Amino acid sequence: MVGVRTDPFDVTLADLRVHRGSRHVLRRGELTEALVADVDARVPAGAQAVADVELDAFGGGVSVHGTVSSPWEGECRRCLSSIDGELVAEVREVFRRGGSEEEGTYSMGDEHLNLREMVLDALFAALPLLPLCREDCAGICPRCGADRNQGDCGCEEVVIDPRWSGLEILRGEVVSSQRPCAGEGTGQEP
Ligand SMILES: [Zn+2]
Ligand SMILES: [Zn+2]
Numbered sequence: 001m002v003g004v005r006t007d008p009f010d011v012t013l014a015d016l017r018v019h020r021g022s023r024h025v026l027r028r029g030e031l032t033e034a035l036v037a038d039v040d041a042r043v044p045a046g047a048q049a050v051a052d053v054e055l056d057a058f059g060g061g062v063s064v065h066g067t068v069s070s071p072w073e074g075e076c077r078r079c080l081s082s083i084d085g086e087l088v089a090e091v092r093e094v095f096r097r098g099g100s101e102e103e104g105t106y107s108m109g110d111e112h113l114n115l116r117e118m119v120l121d122a123l124f125a126a127l128p129l130l131p132l133c134r135e136d137c138a139g140i141c142p143r144c145g146a147d148r149n150q151g152d153c154g155c156e157e158v159v160i161d162p163r164w165s166g167l168e169i170l171r172g173e174v175v176s177s178q179r180p181c182a183g184e185g186t187g188q189e190p
Pocket of ligand 2: 141142143144145146153154155
C-alpha cells in the first residue's frame with residue numbers, strides 16, 4: 001500500500017513460506033521511546049536499532065536467532081563523565097500464534113511477525129549494570145571532587161602510611177583520655 005508507513009520490524013510470513021525453512025532478515029528501525037535502565041544507562045529515543053536475524057519456520061511457529069544492536073549512552077558510575085557505545089545482544093527466541101510472556105515466547109499473527117518487542121527486550125537486558133568510561137577509571141576524589149583521571153589532585157591517600165600509624169593510635173589514646181567521663185554522675189543523688 002503506497003503511502004502507508006510500514007514498521008521496519010514487521011516481517012511478512014507469506015514471504016517466509018515462499019522461501020521455505022530458513023530466511024535471513026536485516027531490519028533497521030528507529031526507537032520511538034528511550035529504554036532506560038535503573039542506572040545511568042539508556043538507549044536514547046530516536047536511536048537506530050538493528051535486527052540481524054535468521055528466521056526458521058517450523059510447525060508451531062518461527063524461531064528467530066541472531067543479533068540485535070543499537071547505540072547506548074550513559075554516565076560513568078565512578079567519574080560521572082558521559083559515555084556511549086554500541087550494544088550488541090544475541091537473541092534466540094520463538095514466535096508462536098498465541099505466544100505469551102508466561103510461555104517464554106512472542107506472539108505472532110497468521111501473516112505477520114513483529115520483531116520490535118524482542119528487539120526492545122534484548123537491548124534493555126544488554127544495557128550495562130555498571131557503566132564505566134573505561135575498566136580502570138580512577139573516579140572522583142572523595143575529598144576534593146577532582147576527576148582523578150585528569151591527574152593527581154594532591155589529596156592525601158586515605159590509606160594510613162605505616163610510619164605514621166603508631167602516631168595515629170597515640171593521638172587516639174590522648175583524645176579518649178581527655179574525654180569527660182560521661183558514664184559517671186555528678187555525685188548528687190536526686
Ligand atoms: Zn569514569
Ligand atoms: Zn582530591
